[in-house]
Amino acid sequence: MKIDGSCHCGKITLTAEVDPATAMTCHCVDCQILAGGPCRTGIPSAAENVTVEGEPNEYIKMAESGRKRVQGFCGVCGTSLYAADENKTRFIIRMGFLNQREQLTPTKHIYQDSSASWLKCIEQQQWFARMP
Numbered sequence: 001m002k003i004d005g006s007c008h009c010g011k012i013t014l015t016a017e018v019d020p021a022t023a024m025t026c027h028c029v030d031c032q033i034l035a036g037g038p039c040r041t042g043i044p045s046a047a048e049n050v051t052v053e054g055e056p057n058e059y060i061k062m063a064e065s066g067r068k069r070v071q072g073f074c075g076v077c078g079t080s081l082y083a084a085d086e087n088k089t090r091f092i093i094r095m096g097f098l099n100q101r102e103q104l105t106p107t108k109h110i111y112q113d114s115s116a117s118w119l120k121c122i123e124q125q126q127w128f129a130r131m132p
């Protein structure tokens, strides 16, 4: 399916073609730190199917495997856009800024070992439709 989205300030837009069945969530500590939250969601796409307009900032982090991972984000508003291998042949697109995020349900969760213990019981917690 086709996906698209803009960062919060609108400086950067991204469009891509993805397989919705491949959406996943990562609970590793790096994702928690970079997200400022319990996890990050992502969906893969090959570079030839990804178009980025605008100039994202990129931060290189070392993966546990020792490989360099490019982290693309908007330098103005900080929205996380993608991760990629060093040569940017394969992207993992962050799902939070995508217009189709509600149609993309992660079916796979990795790094359960570091996942936030409260995540599994969020349905029992207090929920409000908007800011109470």
Ligand SMILES: [Zn+2]
Pocket: 007, 008, 009, 010, 011, 012, 074, 075, 076, 077, 078, 079
């Ligand atoms: Zn932005």
Ligand SMILES: [Zn+2]
Pocket: 026, 027, 028, 029, 030, 031, 032, 040, 111
């Ligand atoms: Zn991760």
